[in-house]
Amino acid sequence: MNWAPVIERYENELTQNVIPFWREHCVDREFGGYFTMLDRDGSVYDTTKYMWMQWRVVYMFAELSRGRFGEGHPEYLQLAKDGFEFLYRHGRTEDGSYYFALNRKGVPAAAPHSIFSDCFAAMGAAALFAAAGEERYREEARSAMHSYIRRLDNPKGKWNKLLPGTPTRLNLGSYMILANLGSVMKECLGSDEFDAETDRAVRTVMRMFHHPELKVIFENVNPDGSFDLESCEGRFVNPGHGLESMWFVLQYAERIGDEALIRQAAGFIDELFRFGTDPRYGGIFYFMDALGRPHLELQHDMKLWWPHNEAAIASLYAFKLTGEERFLNHFRTVDEWMWSHFPDPEYGEWFGYLDRRGEANNLLKGGKWKGFFHLPRCLVKCADLMRAISR
Amino acid sequence: MNWAPVIERYENELTQNVIPFWREHCVDREFGGYFTMLDRDGSVYDTTKYMWMQWRVVYMFAELSRGRFGEGHPEYLQLAKDGFEFLYRHGRTEDGSYYFALNRKGVPAAAPHSIFSDCFAAMGAAALFAAAGEERYREEARSAMHSYIRRLDNPKGKWNKLLPGTPTRLNLGSYMILANLGSVMKECLGSDEFDAETDRAVRTVMRMFHHPELKVIFENVNPDGSFDLESCEGRFVNPGHGLESMWFVLQYAERIGDEALIRQAAGFIDELFRFGTDPRYGGIFYFMDALGRPHLELQHDMKLWWPHNEAAIASLYAFKLTGEERFLNHFRTVDEWMWSHFPDPEYGEWFGYLDRRGEANNLLKGGKWKGFFHLPRCLVKCADLMRAISR
Numbered sequence: 001m002n003w004a005p006v007i008e009r010y011e012n013e014l015t016q017n018v019i020p021f022w023r024e025h026c027v028d029r030e031f032g033g034y035f036t037m038l039d040r041d042g043s044v045y046d047t048t049k050y051m052w053m054q055w056r057v058v059y060m061f062a063e064l065s066r067g068r069f070g071e072g073h074p075e076y077l078q079l080a081k082d083g084f085e086f087l088y089r090h091g092r093t094e095d096g097s098y099y100f101a102l103n104r105k106g107v108p109a110a111a112p113h114s115i116f117s118d119c120f121a122a123m124g125a126a127a128l129f130a131a132a133g134e135e136r137y138r139e140e141a142r143s144a145m146h147s148y149i150r151r152l153d154n155p156k157g158k159w160n161k162l163l164p165g166t167p168t169r170l171n172l173g174s175y176m177i178l179a180n181l182g183s184v185m186k187e188c189l190g191s192d193e194f195d196a197e198t199d200r201a202v203r204t205v206m207r208m209f210h211h212p213e214l215k216v217i218f219e220n221v222n223p224d225g226s227f228d229l230e231s232c233e234g235r236f237v238n239p240g241h242g243l244e245s246m247w248f249v250l251q252y253a254e255r256i257g258d259e260a261l262i263r264q265a266a267g268f269i270d271e272l273f274r275f276g277t278d279p280r281y282g283g284i285f286y287f288m289d290a291l292g293r294p295h296l297e298l299q300h301d302m303k304l305w306w307p308h309n310e311a312a313i314a315s316l317y318a319f320k321l322t323g324e325e326r327f328l329n330h331f332r333t334v335d336e337w338m339w340s341h342f343p344d345p346e347y348g349e350w351f352g353y354l355d356r357r358g359e360a361n362n363l364l365k366g367g368k369w370k371g372f373f374h375l376p377r378c379l380v381k382c383a384d385l386m387r388a389i390s391r
Numbered sequence: 392m393n394w395a396p397v398i399e400r401y402e403n404e405l406t407q408n409v410i411p412f413w414r415e416h417c418v419d420r421e422f423g424g425y426f427t428m429l430d431r432d433g434s435v436y437d438t439t440k441y442m443w444m445q446w447r448v449v450y451m452f453a454e455l456s457r458g459r460f461g462e463g464h465p466e467y468l469q470l471a472k473d474g475f476e477f478l479y480r481h482g483r484t485e486d487g488s489y490y491f492a493l494n495r496k497g498v499p500a501a502a503p504h505s506i507f508s509d510c511f512a513a514m515g516a517a518a519l520f521a522a523a524g525e526e527r528y529r530e531e532a533r534s535a536m537h538s539y540i541r542r543l544d545n546p547k548g549k550w551n552k553l554l555p556g557t558p559t560r561l562n563l564g565s566y567m568i569l570a571n572l573g574s575v576m577k578e579c580l581g582s583d584e585f586d587a588e589t590d591r592a593v594r595t596v597m598r599m600f601h602h603p604e605l606k607v608i609f610e611n612v613n614p615d616g617s618f619d620l621e622s623c624e625g626r627f628v629n630p631g632h633g634l635e636s637m638w639f640v641l642q643y644a645e646r647i648g649d650e651a652l653i654r655q656a657a658g659f660i661d662e663l664f665r666f667g668t669d670p671r672y673g674g675i676f677y678f679m680d681a682l683g684r685p686h687l688e689l690q691h692d693m694k695l696w697w698p699h700n701e702a703a704i705a706s707l708y709a710f711k712l713t714g715e716e717r718f719l720n721h722f723r724t725v726d727e728w729m730w731s732h733f734p735d736p737e738y739g740e741w742f743g744y745l746d747r748r749g750e751a752n753n754l755l756k757g758g759k760w761k762g763f764f765h766l767p768r769c770l771v772k773c774a775d776l777m778r779a780i781s782r
Contacts (some may be wrong), residue, residue, distance in 0.1 A: 048622070232436065
């Protein structure tokens with residue numbers, strides 16, 4: 001396969017389309033932090049500052065400032081630093097966790113009920129340390145990591161609404177993110193501090209969440225590793241989440257040189273592509289039920305940008321590490337589908353939310369859950385992987 | 392217009408399709424309470440007992456046992472009484488509010504974080520009192536009503552995640568439901584106890600939630616009655632909710648004989664039909680943004696059964712009270728659209744969730760938010776209204 005034009009397509013999209021869109025529209029020069037609720041044309045339709053989205057912008061500009069993508073590295077670094085100052089000043093609670101949202105001026109607007117706020121703070125601060133080398137960024141990354149790990153046993157804390165009548169579950173998200181966080185910390189901070197946690201998270205994901213007969217990764221399992229096929233929660237499958245977690249595992253397995261783990265994760269990626277692909281209109285479903293029973297979320301059959309971004313990374317990663325043709329085919333399929341459906345030819349960037357048929361039903365470029373993260377990360381990682389493959 | 396065949400269509404759907412489906416599938420004869428998570432064919436796909444759905448079944452069977460619909464009134468009454476016993480024994484908290492969910496056996500599964508659990512408990516118990524005359528049902532209805540009213544100032548209590556950076560809003564739901572609750576209490580308990588609250592709720596809805604220039608009812612307004620057009624929450628419009636609240640107001644206005652209120656509510660109904668109808672595929676949108684900016688809920692453009700049910704009632708009610716042709720036309724439009732899209736010809740009952748084009752994307756008959764309530768209430772109320780109109 002001739003990779004050069006594909007690499008060029010991914011890099012150009014990043015440098016000539018996605019970065020310029022966010023650089024132009026997302027910076028709040030009056031109050032600090034970022035606007036992430038951006039309409040199709042980049043105009044701001046809400047000024048709430050959601051912590052996941054804010055820290056992801058810090059992370060992405062810091063990462064880009066370290067890289068080789070176009071001009072403006074000092075500018076990216078400054079954008080990341082400015083965001084950090086706003087979030088460090090306003091976003092932190094007394095115990096070092098992070099509020100879920102601030103208003104435009106930085107007044108806390110939603111309680112610190114999500115440990116993923118801490119997760120993305122850790123990623124953002126770590127990337128900033130790697131880019132700028134200032135000790136306070138490393139300290140904040142370590143502090144946020146410790147907050148994340150401390151909260152893992154009871155992620156929602158006092159905002160947990162569940163009572164004893166709801167079974168306790170292990171949730172894929174908490175573990176798969178830790179597998180990636182560990183890699184980010186290793187790479188950005190260069191320390192062994194989180195190696196044991198990372199290994200434990202990776203092993204937990206691989207040992208407990210994969211259903212061997214149904215051949216798919218579950219979102220929620222019983223603490224003893226059994227599966228609950230009687231409830232909606234127990235049968236919940238999120239193929240994009242599974243694919244994302246599997247490239248986190250491949251990343252880890254590659255680093256430690258674990259061939260068996262590579263083979264296992266690659267196998268799960270193949271299964272997830274088979275399970276999650278819509279046979280009627282193509283693309284990857286958002287949410288599914290492991291047994292095909294009704295899904296309670298109305299948007300279950302929609303096609304979102306990020307599962308496709310993660311699927312592209314996962315398939316390329318598996319192809320790079322195994323050389324097996326089936327992963328190249330998966331990449332070709334998802335590459336074709338996402339590039340022909342998500343990019344907005346008129347105003348740039350990508351649509352995030354398509355109906356099952358592939359038609360955009362919401363034209364926003366940024367929202368409560370879509371920001372400057374999955375798409376640029378996909379473009380960077382895929383370009384890197386393709387370059388490695390073509391060597 | 393010849394109403395007889397339309398009345399017959401609504402009554403037959405109730406007695407020969409909807410009631411039999413629920414009577415056959417929803418009763419948990421082993422543990423008590425009801426199954427409401429019913430797949431297309433009526434099979435149970437989750438046994439969680441959500442309080443809104445449970446009490447709505449009590450309400451509906453109690454109401455039907457009072458009526459003239461087919462045989463089996465004593466059976467309906469017994470089904471409602473049995474549900475009451477289960478919910479009274481397991482669903483109540485110490486302070487008289489209701490848990491959000493129980494597991495199948497009745498163990499509390501989700502905290503009492505929704506005041507609408509109390510609302511539907513009040514409706515269910517009141518209807519049961521009207522049907523059976525036992526004092527304990529009246530006491531429970533009054534207790535749940537007082538719990539609802541007591542919680543109105545801080546509906547989410549300690550589960551509220553919002554902090555001072557989020558503006559305080561008045562929410563349409565709390566007031567519009569109170570307008571209906573007041574009517575149900577008046578009719579079922581025959582007392583004046585809640586008249587003042589009812590009147591205050593109706594006046595609040597009419598005075599504060601309608602935007603005179605945009606000509607639509609908002610979901611959230613500022614406490615001073617102004618509108619926030621800068622945020623997603625401030626611009627949130629739910630046309631079906633608005634239509635439902637307007638027939639609650641018409642019901643109240645008819646009872647007290649307030650002609651001006653009738654004209655005002657009817658005018659708002661006309662506006663909501665214009666604002667909420669999809670010009671491309673017909674039907675009524677689920678969620679909208681008052682200014683056409685992006686909506687954060689991915690399912691915003693879907694077509695749900697209940698807004699259409701409420702729209703049918705609202706248009707008939709307005710036609711009955713004003714005699715204006717425009718409301719007959721609205722009824723004809725929504726009647727045609729909902730009957731040609733929602734009924735399931737194969738397994739009975741109606742689909743709840745269609746995509747924008749009108750194709751079912753989820754085949755469940757009952758779920759966390761769909762139960763034995765909007766559809767049978769629509770069939771009963773519309774048949775009643777048409778009979779009154781045709782006289």
